[in-house]
Amino acid sequence: MRFYPATLSRLLAVAALAFSPLSWAEQAISDGVYEIHYNAFNSSFITPEVAQQNGLMRSKYRALVNVSVLKLQDDGSKQAVTAIVSGQAANLIGQAQQLEFKKIDEGKALYYIGGFRFTEDEQxxxxxSVQPxxxxxxxxxxxxxxxxxx
Known part of the structure; x- marks a missing residue:
């Protein structure tokens, strides 16, 4: 099966909408200069082919965080821009995992994807930290x- 550049974009959007408990509310911040969109979802929601093509690890015990940064242009359009992205995922007792983000450049779309482990029913x-x-x-x-x- 051949994947086109927008394939990962569509799969990430579908996974975010279908499986994120917070998907009903827009997960984005904006300051009038940049828009930062973010979400997290189980890594098994992406296909093995997409995972392999983008160097992402799939597992039923692994989640992905997706971050994209758009710069608002003078004409009202939005342009994907690079950023320095880092982060962590911490459980309720404070055990934290540092997220290593991978930049995925699809031309007009740019994503930063980081993964982490979780256990069943874990908050x-x-x-x-996103620095455009x-x-x-x-x-x-x-x-x-x-x-x-x-």
């Missing part, structure tokens, strides 16, 4: 999400 606090402009402070984003084994 995690995901903390992100290296000369300005990073945006700090935190959200809680419960994960289930697929």
């Amino acid at each position: 995690l606090k995901i903390s992100l 402009d290296p000369n300005k402070p990073a945006y700090n984003i935190e959200f809680d999400q419960r994960f289930y084994v697929d």
